Amino acid sequence: MENTDTGENQSMLLLSELSFIQQLATQLEAQLREPSNSTIEISKSIVAQLLSKTENSIFLANSCGLGSNRREPTSPLRSASASPASGMSQSAFRCHDDNDDNNNKREVSKKRKTLPKWRSQVKVGSTGGVEGPLDDGHSWRKYGQKDILGAKHPRGYYRCTYRNSQGCQATKQVQRTDDNPTVFDVIYQGTHTCINKSNTRPGSNISCTTNNNNNNNNNNINNKQMVQSSHDQDYLNSLKATLTIKTKGLGPSGLGQQEAQHCNSMSFSFPSTPIESGHVATMADNYFPSGGFLPSFANSSATSESNYFSLSPCVISGYDTGVGGFGLRKVDSDLTEVVSALSATTSTTNSPMGDIDPVFDELDFDTHFQIDTSSFFS
DNA sequence: GCTATTTGACCATG
DNA sequence: CATGGTCAAATAGC
Numbered sequence: 001m002e003n004t005d006t007g008e009n010q011s012m013l014l015l016s017e018l019s020f021i022q023q024l025a026t027q028l029e030a031q032l033r034e035p036s037n038s039t040i041e042i043s044k045s046i047v048a049q050l051l052s053k054t055e056n057s058i059f060l061a062n063s064c065g066l067g068s069n070r071r072e073p074t075s076p077l078r079s080a081s082a083s084p085a086s087g088m089s090q091s092a093f094r095c096h097d098d099n100d101d102n103n104n105k106r107e108v109s110k111k112r113k114t115l116p117k118w119r120s121q122v123k124v125g126s127t128g129g130v131e132g133p134l135d136d137g138h139s140w141r142k143y144g145q146k147d148i149l150g151a152k153h154p155r156g157y158y159r160c161t162y163r164n165s166q167g168c169q170a171t172k173q174v175q176r177t178d179d180n181p182t183v184f185d186v187i188y189q190g191t192h193t194c195i196n197k198s199n200t201r202p203g204s205n206i207s208c209t210t211n212n213n214n215n216n217n218n219n220n221i222n223n224k225q226m227v228q229s230s231h232d233q234d235y236l237n238s239l240k241a242t243l244t245i246k247t248k249g250l251g252p253s254g255l256g257q258q259e260a261q262h263c264n265s266m267s268f269s270f271p272s273t274p275i276e277s278g279h280v281a282t283m284a285d286n287y288f289p290s291g292g293f294l295p296s297f298a299n300s301s302a303t304s305e306s307n308y309f310s311l312s313p314c315v316i317s318g319y320d321t322g323v324g325g326f327g328l329r330k331v332d333s334d335l336t337e338v339v340s341a342l343s344a345t346t347s348t349t350n351s352p353m354g355d356i357d358p359v360f361d362e363l364d365f366d367t368h369f370q371i372d373t374s375s376f377f378s
Numbered sequence: 379g380c381t382a383t384t385t386g387a388c389c390a391t392g
Numbered sequence: 393c394a395t396g397g398t399c400a401a402a403t404a405g406c
Contacts, residue, residue: 142383144398157397161382173397 024050120186121177138192140172152178160194168194 028046031039139161147154155175160168173187 141381143400145384146396146398149395155396159398171397 021050117187117189120188122184122186136186138170138194148175151175160192162194166194168192170194 024046028043028050031043031046140158141161141163142156142158144157145154146157153176155173158172158174160166160170162168163170169190170192171189173185173189175185175187177183177185
C-alpha cells in the first residue's frame with residue numbers, strides 16, 4: 001500500500017542524511033580552520049560520522065531504487081550472484097514495493113539474506129552463566145538450529161519476535177565458540193525496525209532505521225533518524241567525555257596501520273551508571289560505517305556490568321576471508337542451550353557483558369570503510 | 379489455549 | 393553435491 005509514501009520517506013531520510021553529511025563537512029572544515037588540541041579527535045569523529053552517513057545514504061539510495069541496482073552493495077561479496085531469484089534480498093530490503101509479497105511469500109523466505117551483518121562476540125560468565133550476556137535488549141525468537149560443519153556446537157538462528165507484527169527483519173545467529181565455551185559468536189543481520197514494547201530500555205531501537213523501512217513506522221523512523229542525526233555529534237562528544245577506553249596489549253603509538261589497530265582489542269568501560277543505549281547506539285553508529293546497522297549492544301538489562309564491551313576485531317581472524325563473503329572465521333560454536341535458557345531469562349541482570357566484536361559485513365561497505373576506531377576515544 | 383522451542387525437511391548458494 | 397539458512401509441523405512450557 002502506501003508505497004509511494006514509503007518511498008517518499010526514504011527519500012526524505014536520504015535527504016536528511018545528505019544534509020547531515022553537509023553539516024559534518026562544514027564542521028570539519030571549521031575544525032581544520034581553527035585547530036585546537038582536540039581538533040584531531042574531533043575531526044576523526046566527524047570523519048567517522050561522515051563515513052557512516054555516507055554509507056547510510058548510499059544504502060538508502062540503493063534500497064530505494066535510486067540507483068540502477070536496487071541494492072547493490074558497495075562490495076558485493078556474498079551477493080555476487082544477486083540473481084533475479086534473490087527474492088529474499090529484495091524483500092528484505094524492500095523499500096516500497098512489497099505488494100508482491102503474496103506472490104513470493106514462500107520463495108522469499110528461504111533465500112539467504114543479504115542484509116547487513118556484523119558480528120559480536122559475547123562472553124558469558126565462566127560459571128556457565130546462562131544469564132544475561134545474550135540479552136541485547138531485543139526480543140528474539142528462535143526459528144532454527146543447525147549443526148555447522150567443523151563446529152562442535154550447533155548454530156542457533158533467531159529472529160526478532162516482532163517480525164510478524166511489525167515486520168522487523170532483524171535476525172541473529174548465535175554460536176558457541178570452540179575455543180572458549182564461554183564465548184559466543186553472535187552475528188546480527190539487519191536492524192530492528194520494531195518498537196520493542198517489552199523492552200523498556202530506552203533507546204534500544206534507537207537506530208533501527210536504515211534498511212528495512214516498514215509499514216507505518218516510516219514517519220517515526222524518519223523522525224528518529226533525523227533526531228539522531230542531529231544528536232550524533234553531541235552523543236559523540238558526551239561519549240568521549242564519559243567513556244574510558246582501555247587498549248589492551250598495544251600502545252597507541254605502535255599502530256600505524258588500520259590493520260594493526262584492528263588487531264588490537266579495545267575495551268570500553270562505561271561509567272557505572274548504565275549508559276543510555278541511545279548513546280551506545282550512537283557510538284556504534286559512529287563506529288560502524290554501516291551507519292544504522294548496529295548491534296544492540298545496549299545490553300541494557302539494567303546491568304551495570306553490562307556496560308562494558310570490548311572490541312577486538314582481531315579475534316575475528318578470518319575477517320572477510322571466509323565463507324560467503326561474510327568473512328567470519330567459522331567459529332565453531334553453539335549457543336543454543338545458553339540462548340534457550342536466556343530467552344527464558346532475558347531479564348536477568350547479572351550480565352557480564354562480554355566482548356562484543358563488531359565486524360562489518362562487507363556487504364554494505366568496502367574495506368576502506370574500516371575505521372580506525374581505536375583512536376576515536378582516547 | 380497461547381506462545382516459544384525443537385527438529386526434520388526444503389531450498390538457495392557456492 | 394555439500395553446506396547453510398529458513399520454514400513449518402510437532403512438541404513443550406506457562
